[in-house]
Amino acid sequence: MTTSFRLGRLALSCSGLLALAACGANNTATDKTTTDAAATATADSTQTTAAMPTSAAFGKTTAGTEVQLFTLTNASGAKATISNFGGTLTSLLVPDKDGKLGDVILGFDNVSGYQSPEFRKSNPYFGALIGRYGNRIAKGKFTLDGKTYTLATNNGANTLHGGKVGFDQVVWTAEPGASAEGQSLKLTYLSKDGEEGYPGNLNVAVVYTLTNDNALKIDYTATTDKATVVNLTNHAYFNLSHGTSKDILAHEVTLPADRYNVVDAGLIPTGELRPVAGTPFDFTTPHAIGERIAQVPGGYDHNWVLNTATGQHPAATVYDPASGRTLTVTTDQPGIQFYTGNFLDGTLKGKGGTVYGKNAGFCLETQHFPDSPNQPKFPSTVLKPGETLHSASTYTFGVRK
Numbered sequence: 001m002t003t004s005f006r007l008g009r010l011a012l013s014c015s016g017l018l019a020l021a022a023c024g025a026n027n028t029a030t031d032k033t034t035t036d037a038a039a040t041a042t043a044d045s046t047q048t049t050a051a052m053p054t055s056a057a058f059g060k061t062t063a064g065t066e067v068q069l070f071t072l073t074n075a076s077g078a079k080a081t082i083s084n085f086g087g088t089l090t091s092l093l094v095p096d097k098d099g100k101l102g103d104v105i106l107g108f109d110n111v112s113g114y115q116s117p118e119f120r121k122s123n124p125y126f127g128a129l130i131g132r133y134g135n136r137i138a139k140g141k142f143t144l145d146g147k148t149y150t151l152a153t154n155n156g157a158n159t160l161h162g163g164k165v166g167f168d169q170v171v172w173t174a175e176p177g178a179s180a181e182g183q184s185l186k187l188t189y190l191s192k193d194g195e196e197g198y199p200g201n202l203n204v205a206v207v208y209t210l211t212n213d214n215a216l217k218i219d220y221t222a223t224t225d226k227a228t229v230v231n232l233t234n235h236a237y238f239n240l241s242h243g244t245s246k247d248i249l250a251h252e253v254t255l256p257a258d259r260y261n262v263v264d265a266g267l268i269p270t271g272e273l274r275p276v277a278g279t280p281f282d283f284t285t286p287h288a289i290g291e292r293i294a295q296v297p298g299g300y301d302h303n304w305v306l307n308t309a310t311g312q313h314p315a316a317t318v319y320d321p322a323s324g325r326t327l328t329v330t331t332d333q334p335g336i337q338f339y340t341g342n343f344l345d346g347t348l349k350g351k352g353g354t355v356y357g358k359n360a361g362f363c364l365e366t367q368h369f370p371d372s373p374n375q376p377k378f379p380s381t382v383l384k385p386g387e388t389l390h391s392a393s394t395y396t397f398g399v400r401k
Contacts, residue, residue, distance in 0.1 A: 053176040053183045058083050059111040065171055067111050072183040072210040077101060078397075080210045085111050086168040087129030087187045087206055089236050091351070094214050094397040097324025102242025104325065104397070106361040109351050118347050123154075125235040126350075128168030129206055130161045132191055132198045133381070134233040135303070135337060135370035138268045142373035144199070144382065145227055151197035156266055161235070163196030167204070168235070181217075184209040193226060200226030200385075215396040222389040229373045229381045230389055233333075237341060237361030240320035240327060243352075247359040248340065249290025254317040255283035255338065257304035261369055269371050269378075273305055286319065289340055289362065299342035299359070303335045303369050309379075312392070316364045324399045331366035331393040334379050339363040366393040 051073075058069035067085040078101065079093040090107040107126050108114055114126065140153035152163035161168065172187040184207055191202040202224045209217040220232045239248050260281050262272040276282040280292035281302065293299055306315055315336045316329040329336070339362065346357040372378040383389050 051183070052178050053185060055176065058085065061085060061111060061171065062115050067171060068174060070174060070176055070185050072185060072208065074182050074210050074214065075212045076214065078210065078214050080208065080216055082185050082187075082208055083111060084172045084174040084187060085114065086127075086170065087172050087189075087234075088114060088168070089127035089208070089216075089234065092216065092236075092397075094325065095399065096242065097399045097401045102323065102325075103351065104238050104240050104242060104327075106237035106239065106350055106356055113350065122343060122345070122347065124237070124341075124344060124348070125161060125168050127236045128234070129172075129187070130233045130235050130365070131167035131204060131230070132162050132196065132202060132232075133159070133229055133373075134161055134231040134235075134365060134367050136160050136266075136268055138266075138371050138374050140197070142229060144229065144373070147199075149197055149199060158266055158268060159196075165196065167191070167232075172206075179209075181209050182211045198228055200224040200228040200383075202228060202230065202383075204232070206232070213396065214398065215394050217392065217394045220389065220391040222383060223385075223387070224383050225385050227382060227384045230383045231368045231372070231381050232389075232391065233337075233365045233367045234393070235363060235365060236395075237363055238318070238327060239361045240318065240325040241322045242325075243354060245322055246355075246357060247290075248320075248362045249288065249293065249359055250321060251289050251362065252286040252319045252321070253283050253289055253338070253362075254286045255304050255336065256307050256314050256316075257336070258284065258307055259305040261303040261305065261335075263302060263370075267301060267370070269303070269369060269375060271375055271377065276304075283338075286317075289359070293340065293359075300338050300340045301342060303337050303367070305335055305369075306331075306333070309334045312394075315366055315393070318362075318364075319400060324401055326398045326400055327364075328396045328398070329364050329366065329393065330396070332391055333366040333368060333393065335367050335369050337363065337365040337367055337370075339365070364395075366391075 053072045072080045081091045091103045092105045093101040137159040140151040140159040151159040154164045175186040177184045187206045205221045207219040259273040261269040280295040315331045318327040348356045368381045369378045372381045
């Protein structure tokens with residue numbers, strides 16, 4: 001049986017079959033036809049299958065494990081680099097309105113940046129795959145099938161993004177690939193029963209695909225041998241200005257969501273899904289991030305309840321007037337966490353020595369709602385043996401001139 005929290009589908013690709021022409025009036029014609037058909041098939045295969053991603057050393061973990069950085073490139077020259085450490089998206093080069101490529105992702109030049117004491121202290125999860133449960137679980141506890149599970153707490157009394165050692169800190173098994181859609185990287189990881197307090201051996205596979213229309217697709221799959229809770233996402237920080245602006249406050253955001261999760265002081269949902277109308281949370285029409293952020297104590301760090309909850313549906317649109325870049329997010333998930341880098345304080349220096357201060361980047365984390373295991377009215381995040389979680393989100397980049 002196959003189950004999805006909001007069913008997505010893995011990016012599948014297949015090469016078409018070429019029917020060879022029927023034989024001609026003589027053997028020479030037959031040979032020529034067959035030769036021409038074979039040449040056409042070879043050309044078609046070349047056009048529809050991208051070259052393989054490249055890889056390079058990315059340094060060693062604090063435990064001494066060597067990790068790699070994989071580069072996915074598309075036909076127009078856009079590039080995505082991903083490390084098997086934490087499944088981390090470290091950079092993404094896409095064109096601006098003048099056709100110039102620029103990196104729109106916050107991150108570091110080496111794996112050491114993701115392990116430094118300064119990074120671990122603030123733990124912003126730059127670009128990482130998040131699991132076993134993205135966002136917060138109140139008091140690090142939940143009850144499933146009559147049994148209470150106690151999780152590792154790492155956000156005050158709560159569990160955040162999987163616990164003390166989440167999926168962002170493990171080394172994934174990497175398998176580069178290519179298809180008609182573009183170059184891809186498949187990452188797999190076995191989260192063992194009891195890891196960070198979660199039940200069940202959870203097999204996770206995540207596939208990044210960089211398409212030729214400048215979209216980064218992220219496909220998630222998971223199975224378990226014991227009932228558990230799962231909420232997988234990616235924690236990329238975007239700045240569409242490619243470093244020409246120190247913050248993202250001028251970026252214009254649209255969120256197709258009429259409600260959002262009200263949270264308490266610890267950012268745990270109260271259970272109320274409040275209408276956004278008449279509040280600074282209303283992004284049903286475009287608004288600059290900085291336009292009303294001062295009206296939100298601490299800044300934006302909330303889950304918006306998407307108006308469409310089935311199939312692939314719009315989740316967000318962002319426009320940067322300075323570069324002309326646009327970002328469109330689609331997903332099969334019921335919610336999206338819009339976070340504006342409120343906790344960045346200038347202590348982290350990223351690629352090329354760039355200082356990441358407050359509001360240096362924004363996140364759009366497609367997800368189920370925070371604390372769903374303790375909120376029976378929220379969409380369920382339970383995964384049981386015999387079921388398969390499938391989910392997919394796509395980040396498409398364009399320009400507006």
